Amino acid sequence: MENQHLIQQAQDALLLTDEERIAFMLNEKWFLYPIAKEILKELEFHLKHPKKNRMKGRLIVGGTNNGKTSIVNKFIRSHMPYDDENVKITPVVAVSAPESSNPSDLYGSILHKLGVPYKNTDRATKKKEKVEGIFYYVALICL
Numbered sequence: 630m631e632n633q634h635l636i637q638q639a640q641d642a643l644l645l646t647d648e649e650r651i652a653f654m655l656n657e658k659w660f661l662y663p664i665a666k667e668i669l670k671e672l673e674f675h676l677k678h679p680k681k682n683r684m685k686g687r688l689i690v691g692g693t694n695n696g697k698t699s700i701v702n703k704f705i706r707s708h709m710p711y712d713d714e715n716v717k718i719t720p721v722v723a724v725s726a727p728e729s730s731n732p733s734d735l736y737g738s739i740l741h742k743l744g745v746p747y748k749n750t751d752r753a754t755k756k757k758e759k760v761e762g763i764f765y766y767v768a769l770i771c772l
Contacts, residue, residue, distance in 0.1 A: 657699070665700050672704050676720065719767070736760050743767075 632640050642653045671687055678684070689697045701723050710719040724742045727734040736756030740747045745763050747756060 657702070659699065659703055662696075665696060665703075668700050669704060669707075676708065732757070 632643060635643075642650055645653060668687070668689060675685065675687060689700060691697050705721050705723055708720040710717055712718070722742060724735075724739050727738050731753070733751075733753035733756055736753060736759070737747060737749060739760050740756060740763075743763055745759060747759060
């Protein structure tokens, strides 16, 4: 067959209508390459690690279009929010660091992502206290 060089998912897509194939092509694809696999393994380790003071973190740095966001999105999809009794558990929250090196902006980004009200004019220490308080309250596992 002329399409056997394609993975099964791509072969199946050839049988779709034009509109369905276009939708298929526009969907995000995941390609597991060695460094991505290594980073995902490390993120899993951090997620399952028992809590302690001074937990290690992971900063993912790379050039534009190198897959940083795709790695984070893949990790988030593997750890989606779920309901536990009357509480929604969100094991992983992703926050993009702001372009500035101002800690106040970083704390603001975290508070915004968590839906916590704050004032942009608040001092960094006040935002930090809010972030630490909400992390304690929601028992956040991984940011």
